[in-house]
Amino acid sequence: MPVGGSHVRLDFMAAWAIAKKDLKSYYARPGAVMFGIMFPLFMFLSFIVGRNIPVEQALPGLTSMVVMFSASSIGPFSIPLERRLKTFDRLLSAPISFHAILAGKVFAGALYGLAVGAVPVAVGTLALGAEVPSPGLLILDLAVSSACFAAMGVMFASFPTENPGNVTIAMNFVRLPMLFVSGVFVPLSGASLAVRLASLVSPLTYSNDLARVSYGVGGMMSAVLDVAGLLAFAAVFVALGAVLHRRLREWAEASGALRPVGPLSPPSRPPGLKPDANLQRRPRRSGAGQYGSRGAP
């Protein structure tokens, strides 16, 4: 038994500790601020400025986009960085499950997304006078969307690299197209059938739709379906993320991408010292590599 109680309790406490640590460590890092806050904000402004769109119509898209970018930015930033700094080994050596580590990363992203996502809501309602007919639904939207997109970020962070930029670039290949098929800028009601079909496999669709319902500007689907869709995506991201993290780590070790061995550079033998006949290196097998090979005779 762990020092502090049952395994489940320890996993939960550890996940919470990891989330707190990640938030303290990474929320203000330039990468997280750039891709989590600045990027979605300026992207939105580039689409909205100069167009006569009512604030209630613009806010759902802005809210869901900010939540997506901010919540999904912590995992891809913290996990590769922890690999590089070898602090990830500290987590792996703790008596907790791998799922607890990933859950901690998802918690951190979700809390970050929730906090950042609250900013456009606060500005929209307090400064611009937008009304929120269903505030409870909006809070639910922020919470579930944050968790879903945080899980998406953690899943992408399974990519076996020590450079956060590599994960962010790969994830942007998915995040950016999602903006254009999810009704964020242009309502889906006027979109082609192909776009509407594509929107079904984008979690941002459900997040944006739920935000529209919350702001009272009409959604394509019911709030229940939106929440169910987001939860389903979150479950898939978590499950797939856990498998990918394990499989890709094994693959990276096998391929040498993250292998913990350095170059061979044994010290030189002083003159006069000859290898002991009884303790010489193991004879190299024919056809074998440096350490021999599995298939060698």
Place this chain on the structure above:
Amino acid sequence: MEKAIEAEGLTKYYGPLLAVDHVSFSVERGEIFGFLGPNGAGKTTTVRMLTGLTDPTSGTARVAGHDVVREHRAAKMVIGLVPEGSNVYAELSVWDNVMFSGEIHGVPREERKRRAKEILEMFELYGRRKQKAGKLSKGLKRRLSIAMALVHDPEVLFLDEPTSGLDVQAARLVKRIVRELNDNGTTIFLTTHNMDEANTLCHRVAVINRGRIAAIDTPERLKMIVEKTHSVVVSFSSRPSWLRRRLEGLPSVEGVLEEGDKFRLYTGDPPTVLEAVFELARAEGLRILSLNTSGPTLEDVFVRLTGG
């Protein structure tokens, strides 16, 4: 009483490469056990298997009686790991780093606070507890890294190159801490390149080469492997260009190694070499500044075993 560490036929393949090849050994409780080997010999992979960071392809390992694969939680509960480098969280304070480590090891809050204070005082870091870890010097970061591995009071501490890159004072402090921990009953598994460190700290040493254990014994008994190889270390007031060649030609000298301002003459017959060195100095008008004879060092053993 069960051993602190027991490895049985530990093997690890990375794809087609065999990194660790049927390694078997055991470490007694209360021992400081050195694990030596050249780069790429399989040291880090062995440590990663023993600490549950990577699964062995075959074989078993037990730490304090717990199988590191089947009972990985129980095993990790008694393991403290200090990987090479100072893997601390730069953005967190010294105090928060230690508290975080305790939290993920399930140490209850009050106990965690008490242990954190106790350990930081032991490591002379308590006065800096509010400082960001990223602002610490390399030596202080290493101390913090070790402190983080101790907050859950592990039975077995794995230290990977604990003094690598540290200045003399910092390295001495880390070695003192390792001895104190061991005196208090902690088993230490020490991976190092530093032969002097292994020689002075370790009760027993294993040498791993090309994924296989080449030898395991006490440092002194290992030195008996190369017992016949003694050396005479001499420095002269001047170093004419021909000096090395003349030293190599002295009777009974098997080889000459330059070590800074000194020459190390390898021999199986030190008295004959001593006489010849005196004779050479007299004949050439050289003044001998220092002259010592020494037995084989652990480094000689390492080089012999690893075929360097």
